[in-house]
Amino acid sequence: MGTRNNKKPVDVMLVKIRELCNGTFIGKDLLDPDIKDFVWKYNLDDQLLHRLIKTMKKRGKHKKQDLRDMDERIGNAKHPSGLLVRMLEGIEEHGKMPPAPGWLVQGGHAGSARREPADTKADQFEKQSGQGEVV
Numbered sequence: 001m002g003t004r005n006n007k008k009p010v011d012v013m014l015v016k017i018r019e020l021c022n023g024t025f026i027g028k029d030l031l032d033p034d035i036k037d038f039v040w041k042y043n044l045d046d047q048l049l050h051r052l053i054k055t056m057k058k059r060g061k062h063k064k065q066d067l068r069d070m071d072e073r074i075g076n077a078k079h080p081s082g083l084l085v086r087m088l089e090g091i092e093e094h095g096k097m098p099p100a101p102g103w104l105v106q107g108g109h110a111g112s113a114r115r116e117p118a119d120t121k122a123d124q125f126e127k128q129s130g131q132g133e134v135v
Contacts, residue, residue, distance in 0.1 A: 048085065
């Protein structure tokens with residue numbers, strides 16, 4: 001993870017050695033493909049990565065759904081890391097995914113916040129000219 005963030009390999013190695021000594025090394029947990037894909041997609045820092053793994057370990061059978069829900073919610077967020085921290089806090093405190101924030105909820109569910117792709121100029125022309133309709 002660290003070399004992607006422009007850190008020197010020796011610095012990353014020293015951090016990992018310190019984690020091994022402190023008993024906080026999470027190497028094998030990164031082999032989980034769901035967590036690995038999520039971490040890679042959002043480029044999470046080490047601290048948030050540790051917290052995500054720690055929280056997801058406790059979730060058991062709910063882990064996959066939690067990751068899907070988190071991905072859906074933070075996909076359009078300006079500050080995905082901040083929103084992820086709030087979701088992890090909710091899971092840790094209440095044992096379930098917290099409700100979506102008000103700005104994300106439109107029309108009653110979180111999924112509707114995703115924007116539809118804009119029509120291309122050709123699509124707009126077809127709509128205006130009526131040629132886009134098939135009888």
